[in-house]
Amino acid sequence: MDVARESDEAGLAEARGKWVLPGGRGIVAQIRIDFAFTLVLESWIEIRIETGFSYGPPGAGRHFDPADPMALAPLLGLHQAVVTAAKIRKDGRLTITFADAVLEVGPDERYEAFQVAGSLPPIRRGFRFAALPGGGLARF
Helix, strand or coil: CCCCEECCCCCCEEECCEEECCCCCEEEEEEEECCCEEEEECCCEEEEECCCEEEECCCCCEEECCCCHHHHHHHHHHCCCEEEEEEEECCCCEEEEECCCEEEECCCCCCCCEEEEEEECCCCEEEEEEECCCCCEEEC
């Protein structure tokens, strides 16, 4: 069991080697496809994935690559999906859990695998994370 605590002025909770994002029960309001795959949760958290990732039932995810935008078409169904949990591990991994599926991003050896940015209401307290090439996490 993760014991989370409020860690700072941005209102993020830290628990055993990871940050727990306040996206629980958040709805995917936008999906963007350019040179990355981006999910915007309720206009206050943006998750930009820039390298390969998996999505599907736990333990049976399918691989997707943002470099092939046409292959991302099955993910359009995530629009209006409910996020039940979102965690960023300090080793550079991201996990977004939906009702019946999980999206997982691992670290990339050469590139930033993902970026997560947002500001929490009611007072806009900004935060930004980036997965570091080779693993690890930077927080701005």
